[in-house]
Amino acid sequence: MPYPPYMEESIRKLEASRQRRMKEEIPLISSDERDIIVRKYHPDYRETGKRKLLLGPNKDETMPEELANQLEGNSRVDPDKVDLSKIGYDVDVLIIGSGGAGLSAALLAQENGAKVLIATKLRLGDSNTIGAEGGTQAADRPNDSPVLHYLDTMGGGHFENVPELVWAMARDAPMAIKWLEDLGVNWDKETDGSMRELELAGECRRRVHSCKDYTGLEVMRVLRDEVRCRDNIDYIEFEPAIELIMDDEGQVAGAILVNLETNELSLVRAKAVIVATGGLGRLHTQGFPTTNHYGATADGLAMAYRVGCSLIYGDSIQYHPTGAVYPLQFVGILITENVRALGGQIINIDGEQVACNLEPRDILASFEIRECTERHKGITTPAGNVGVWEDIPLIDMIHGEGTIARRLPSLVHKFSRFNIDLIHEPVLVYPTLHYQNGGVRMDANSATEVPGLWVPGEVGGGVHGRNRLGGNATLDIYVFGRRAGREATRYAKEVKLGKLTLNHVRQWQKELEWLGIVKERPFSPMLLPNYARQPSDYLADLYTEKLQSGLVKLA
Amino acid sequence: MAEAEVAEKVRMLDIYIMEKHYQVPEGLTIQTALEYCGYRLIRGCGCRGGSCGACATVYNFTHDPTLRYGLACQTAVELDMCVVQIPCFPTAKPIYDIKKLRPTVDQVLGIYPDLATCFGCNNCTQSCPQDIEVMDFMSAALRGDFPAVTAESFECVMCGMCAARCPQGLSPYNIAMLIRRLHGRYLLPKSKHLEEKVKEIEEGKYDAEYEKLRSTPMEELRHIYDERWIEPK
Incomplete structure (x- = not known):
């Protein structure tokens, strides 16, 4: 589906200004100016679509409504109907989720002597990691240091990051890259072995490691293969957790899993539980499309909240500035930030730059929203979506012909299926829901406030402050996944589990009843979004007709 | 634009999912067409962006039996398309170190x-x-x-x-x-600068510098950040 003629007109203007723009340098705005534009245009600061939490550790804090509903959701299990003596799996470390964080944790736990079980909602490895294109930050070049990486990350996060977490991540970064190299990841390298590194927005050195634009896929393939090769790591696919199990000492001691195809429940007793369930893109906060995979439904946040973990920056969502807008099939999918790193500029309907292409994500997203709303300089698609151009062909003019094809093969391939030739044509972009900046509060080993529970990766919060830099998400998962795997195993060797209980679930439901909101809240975790056109009316709709997803109670 | 909008809304395509007939609007992928027909996907759906391989699909056409293969999230539905998803296929996975x-x-x-x-x-x-x-x-x-x-x-x-x-x-x-x-x-040749940096970090070379930044007042930290040298492209 090539661009319609009226959009081509705007492309002609973009082409006409290209020679001039190649030399045009728009300066980065200062950290004070950043605060102003973000407050005025970023979706995080909108009043609508949010509400205060009525119960739990973050009571009275404001959250996006979709997340608030999940956090305050009804349990899918009735504690009186679950026989806690029927243990299906008895392990040292249970890992819920199998993206980069979960599998890194599994490998480290196994190496340290734990018997490991991975329970995952989709196939082993299906996650946001696998779709990560850009790359992974690590300060390993001679003119770089973890301290500069720390400074960049703090600034990008508006200095609201938890410093100890940022340092843990920046410090461990080169070790994580080395670990993956030894496992057989094909990092982009020069012929002498030195890493070919990119500088993404908000970074003062080139430090992003990539595997073409298939970085997450390449790493995930390797981690998955390694997990399958190890003894003492079992995994169960299509079987997510729906509730954590505690013991009478207040420790997390396992989880209840559900077979998505048969609805059968299984009980896992575990000395330590690592929740690595990722983020919440499929909640579509503020009505945005998302880059996230099918299972990103905040399951871990809901389960951890119910056992008493608090969230930090739960209201802070990253809207990636370059989500596709056209063709319709691609709405919301990610155009990797490497395009900007290679020189791709953001252009309005008249062929003018919207802002410096190397502004951090939240800043550029805010500029784009201003351009398309207040300034009316966006381009509207036939389906009514609005966006601005990202000038990809400029990359070949800057770096030489063939660069786009060589460095962005995945992107070029995807669009060619719809007759859009990104080597010669720009792509239309607008902010898309990409990442949860905050998450469950944790320490530098990803341990939560509740004993027995770790939260590495996107489900954990504090590392990125209120805005994450490109290349720090995949880094976060390897670093904190490894730390959590190691620490959870050390803990599992010492802990004595008490009697298993679901009293926290009983207590939770009592509070919902007392507040009179049982019927207004969905069951959570959501598990999967419901995009089926007809409502699933063959499932028992126990409470209200308003609920669009997660209708079924499982026990 | 209005015409294009209308055209997109009205043109319906006949397709066959596991040999069962449905009509879907033009412009959907096989994946969104399945959902349009009322399927709530469990298997056969992953990243929804062409990276994970969960949604492999075999298809042909009523007028052309030649088999074709695509990812459901990346393939547009066409008139008279017959689709079957193959979300899993048994293979042996050898173990090695x-x-x-x-x-x-x-x-x-x-x-x-x-x-x-x-x-x-x-x-x-x-x-x-x-x-x-x-x-x-x-x-x-x-x-x-x-x-x-x-x-x-x-x-x-x-x-x-x-x-x-x-x-x-x-x-x-x-x-x-x-x-x-x-x-x-x-x-692939090993990265020497990576190995050197790992060694430096493990020896604690950067710890003191971090401690200093950690105790720097916020205003000064912001200033250091704004003034830091940014490597040219």
Whole structure:
């Protein structure tokens, strides 16, 4: 589906200004100016679509409504109907989720002597990691240091990051890259072995490691293969957790899993539980499309909240500035930030730059929203979506012909299926829901406030402050996944589990009843979004007709 | 624009999901068409962005029985399309310790002895939704040209279609997986600057500098940040 003629007109203007723009340098705005534009245009600061939490550790804090509903959701299990003596799996470390964080944790736990079980909602490895294109930050070049990486990350996060977490991540970064190299990841390298590194927005050195634009896929393939090769790591696919199990000492001691195809429940007793369930893109906060995979439904946040973990920056969502807008099939999918790193500029309907292409994500997203709303300089698609151009062909003019094809093969391939030739044509972009900046509060080993529970990766919060830099998400998962795997195993060797209980679930439901909101809240975790056109009316709709997803109670 | 909008809304296509007839609006992918027809997907849906290989789909047309292969999230529905998803296909996954292997053909044949039985029918290449020259990398594997295997299989999403169509029961995507790992670990030159930096960090070279920044007042930290030197492109 090539661009319609009226959009081509705007492309002609973009082409006409290209020679001039190649030399045009728009300066980065200062950290004070950043605060102003973000407050005025970023979706995080909108009043609508949010509400205060009525119960739990973050009571009275404001959250996006979709997340608030999940956090305050009804349990899918009735504690009186679950026989806690029927243990299906008895392990040292249970890992819920199998993206980069979960599998890194599994490998480290196994190496340290734990018997490991991975329970995952989709196939082993299906996650946001696998779709990560850009790359992974690590300060390993001679003119770089973890301290500069720390400074960049703090600034990008508006200095609201938890410093100890940022340092843990920046410090461990080169070790994580080395670990993956030894496992057989094909990092982009020069012929002498030195890493070919990119500088993404908000970074003062080139430090992003990539595997073409298939970085997450390449790493995930390797981690998955390694997990399958190890003894003492079992995994169960299509079987997510729906509730954590505690013991009478207040420790997390396992989880209840559900077979998505048969609805059968299984009980896992575990000395330590690592929740690595990722983020919440499929909640579509503020009505945005998302880059996230099918299972990103905040399951871990809901389960951890119910056992008493608090969230930090739960209201802070990253809207990636370059989500596709056209063709319709691609709405919301990610155009990797490497395009900007290679020189791709953001252009309005008249062929003018919207802002410096190397502004951090939240800043550029805010500029784009201003351009398309207040300034009316966006381009509207036939389906009514609005966006601005990202000038990809400029990359070949800057770096030489063939660069786009060589460095962005995945992107070029995807669009060619719809007759859009990104080597010669720009792509239309607008902010898309990409990442949860905050998450469950944790320490530098990803341990939560509740004993027995770790939260590495996107489900954990504090590392990125209120805005994450490109290349720090995949880094976060390897670093904190490894730390959590190691620490959870050390803990599992010492802990004595008490009697298993679901009293926290009983207590939770009592509070919902007392507040009179049982019927207004969905069951959570959501598990999967419901995009089926007809409502699933063959499932028992126990409470209200308003609920669009997660209708079924499982026990 | 209004006309285009109307046109998009009205044109309905006849399609067949597992031989059952449905009508869907033009402009959907196979994946969103399934959802439009009322399917709530469990298997056969993953990243929804063409990276994970969960949604491998076989299709043909009422007027043309030739089989075609695509990812449901990346393939537009067309008139008279007949689709069946293959979300899982049984293959053997050998166990090995990558740290104990060497990057040689003998080692690969030791793990995948049937590799030598490939007779070049090219079914694998024709079945790849990523348009990878699968048969080419299989012969490169037998020649021991591991850089070629790595380069040619790099877009593999491991959907399993090549294995599903191999008359010899081979699993080309698993074979390429092993070879890419051997290539990344043994054949790519090691990064010296990475090793040096790891050593420096483990020796605590940067700890003091971090402690200093950690105790710097916020206003000063913001100033240091705004003034930091940014490496030119």
